[in-house]
Amino acid sequence: MTEWPPGGSDDLIETLQDRYLPDLGHVDMPGLLLDRRLGQVALVSSFGTESAALLHYVMTIRPGLPVVFIDTGRHFPETLAYRDLLAERLRLNLVTVGPDSALLAAEDKDGDLNESDPNMCCTLRKTFPLQDALASFDTWISGRKRYQADTRAALPAIERDGAHLKINPFVFWQKDDIAAYFEAHGLPRHPLEGRGYLSIGCEPCTRPVCPGEDARAGRWAENPDKTECGIHLGPDGRFARAGRRS
Template identity: 75%
Template sequence: MTDWPPGGSDPLLDALQSDHLPDTGHADMAGLLRDRRLGRVALVSSFGAESAALLHFVTRILPGVPVLFLDTGRHFPETLAYRDALAARLGLNLVILRPDPALIGAEDADGRLHARDPNMCCTLRKTFPLADALAGFDTWISGRKRYQATTRAALPAIERDGAHLKVNPLAFWSEADVAACFDRHALPRHPLVGRGYASIGCAPCTRPVRPDEDPRAGRWADTPDKTECGIHLGPDGRFARARPRPDSPH
């Protein structure tokens, strides 16, 4: 899976879609997640507003699946407490990823990189650590859903993400489906949800949303052109590290 795309076709992706996702009305997500052709699988979670639904759904199907959490060093304290509570409640195999402290020290010494260059801040704190961790896996699972934003309206349930497969098990769920999952399984809500946070990322770049806004409007609200943190690549995407600066040992 390191030399994709081979001739512009993807027989593995086509086969998985044919077997488990012939159309949106016949999506066998459990069968897809258990398919051995996915290889080594990890789940990536932000422990945000709706994360408990994904974590419960997937770990009932794949007990013990590694759950990767990107500890950027800029999370709300409530998110870290929620992460620990959910990990204990659901018996998660939690793996905490952190950015390179030397790189952060060199590039964000004053802690204001998020204001100067939010894309670079996400790259250092999220993309690079996740790229390193995913080198040990063939497939990763995300919690993205179509209803979250117009930019996700055509989100597929399974896709290519660089050399990896990526599964979005809740892609076709509605907001009501997520709420029903929380209610059915008595899942705790993130403590910031009650304060108007519909999508929760790092504290400096997240605000509450208004009732007329889409759930992700509070993310990078001061940077209108930025809608994603950068960990979600396109089919021919690659995680590419910038070359070290001449005066940097890293």
């Protein structure tokens, strides 16, 4: 196994690791997802191109688990329609959250903050709402995978995300594994995938992926130094609502 990043391990993570993921040949993800030591658990989904596979997989293990979706107000209409389709088909316990309207009015009154400060735009529209939504949970489930980008190549299956534990059930899966799962379970594809969108976020900051690019190359393509939206705090992450207006 790849070593955890600094600050990325603790007694609980080590115990869970030894029990459910001692090595790549012995991965018991269903057992991990059912372990009571995870506490209160939610799955966070963007309803992107591979989300249906993770949603179906987790719901077969823990049906009724809350599924948190962050409605930033900037999603493609196709994403919202796909969310509704999957919510009905998979009978999801969907929890939709969104940004504080007063905060947006104060900080992004013209609706173009993504152009001048994309990090702050993500903070207002994604990070703040998610942290509020996760306040009553101990653990959250993410759809990140190692194959998606070089920046995720050493991603662990179990990690600390600020005060929360985070599980990445598909971390070791490859693109072909995801495709085979879709086929085996007859899952519908995101309507934008066929148009070259392999990783889908907010409409203003997402473009189709060009041949030879990694799956996340279409995210913030005009801002090469930005590779994540900011909802993943990391093992040493500290969430602070600096500058929030009441």
